[in-house]
Amino acid sequence: TAGITQAPTSQILAAGRSMTLRCTQDMRHNAMYWYRQDLGLGLRLIHYSNTAGTTGKGEVPDGYSVSRANTDDFPLTLASAVPSQTSVYFCASSPHPGTGGLGTEAFFGQGTRLTVV
Amino acid sequence: GQNIDQPTEMTATEGAIVQINCTYQTSGFNGLFWYQQHAGEAPTFLSYNVLDGLEEKGRFSSFLSRSKGYSYLLLKELQMKDSASYLCAVLDSNYQLIWGAGTKLIIKP
Numbered sequence: 001t002a003g004i005t006q007a008p009t010s011q012i013l014a015a016g017r018s019m020t021l022r023c024t025q026d027m028r029h030n031a032m033y034w035y036r037q038d039l040g041l042g043l044r045l046i047h048y049s050n051t052a053g054t055t056g057k058g059e060v061p062d063g064y065s066v067s068r069a070n071t072d073d074f075p076l077t078l079a080s081a082v083p084s085q086t087s088v089y090f091c092a093s094s095p096h097p098g099t100g101g102l103g104t105e106a107f108f109g110q111g112t113r114l115t116v117v
Numbered sequence: 118g119q120n121i122d123q124p125t126e127m128t129a130t131e132g133a134i135v136q137i138n139c140t141y142q143t144s145g146f147n148g149l150f151w152y153q154q155h156a157g158e159a160p161t162f163l164s165y166n167v168l169d170g171l172e173e174k175g176r177f178s179s180f181l182s183r184s185k186g187y188s189y190l191l192l193k194e195l196q197m198k199d200s201a202s203y204l205c206a207v208l209d210s211n212y213q214l215i216w217g218a219g220t221k222l223i224i225k226p
Contacts, residue, residue: 035216042121042216043204044161059214092157097212104208105150108159 001037002026005111006091013081013116021076021112023091031097032074032107034058034066036087043090049074068107081116119143121217123205128223134197137173139188139205145210151179151190152204154219160204163191192222200224 004025013019025032035043045058049068061083065077074093078085081103090104121141129135133194141149148167166172166188178191191204202219209215210211 040125040218042218043206043214044216045213048158048213069156102146103163104214105165106160106214108161110159 002071002105004091004109004113005092006089006112008112009110010113011115013078013114014079015082015116019078019081019114021078021089021091023074023076023109024072025074025091026032026072027093027095027107028071029093029107030071030094031094032068033092033094034064034074034076035092036085036089037090037111038087045087048097069106081114082117086114086116094110119207119210121205121207121215123203125128125215125218126221126223127191128196128225131195131197131224131226134191134193135195135222137187137190137192137205137222138179138207139190141186141188141205141207141215143182143207143215146183147208147210149179149181149188149208150208150214151177151188152206153200154202154204156201158190163203197224197226201207 007022033048034046047066049055052071089112091109151163154160164179171180176193181188202221204219205217206214
């Protein structure tokens with residue numbers, strides 16, 4: 001069972017370059033999310049999508065963009081990377097957003113460790 | 118603002134019991150989740166509480182008091198593999214998860 005797959009697992013990126021982090025799920029979940037996780041801080045939501053064709057901004061969206069062309073894929077793009085975007089990025093999905101209860105819990109990919117130099 | 122507080126780090130002994138506390142102040146409440154995250158790995162779902170009281174699942178139990186904005190995760194019969202970070206997250210009025218910074222639990226033999 002694949003679940004959620006992220007690629008790459010790690011990357012070193014020169015400042016000013018662009019990059020797309022890929023995320024694919026095979027669970028047919030409606031909602032997908034991108035988080036960043038930094039030492040000493042909780043997971044912070046970057047962007048989310050409650051269903052294919054829709055996206056929304058999270059807590060820290062600046063410098064990032066997403067698209068949700070279909071149910072399975074939710075890529076995250078950094079248009080021009082800066083060192084403050086060095087972080088571990090997690091993609092997640094949940095079956096039923098906006099309902100509360102079980103079915104809202106998030107399932108995570110293995111993460112992408114990004115270093116911007 | 119929204120805030121979730123957990124202790125940064127706790128240490129416990131193999132075979133013992135440990136309680137990890139979480140207090141929250143959020144705009145609305147639609148449930149509280151606990152996740153486990155081993156170093157270098159993804160968080161994995163442990164438990165969910167939406168009503169006051171204790172939910173038991175094997176060696177792990179989770180408690181919620183909505184009036185106090187308080188939850189705890191209780192781990193019994195600790196094993197070395199329980200060494201991990203434990204993340205508390207609240208589903209707010211917009212059905213978005215608000216995450217605590219996590220509690221790193223160190224288990225000693």
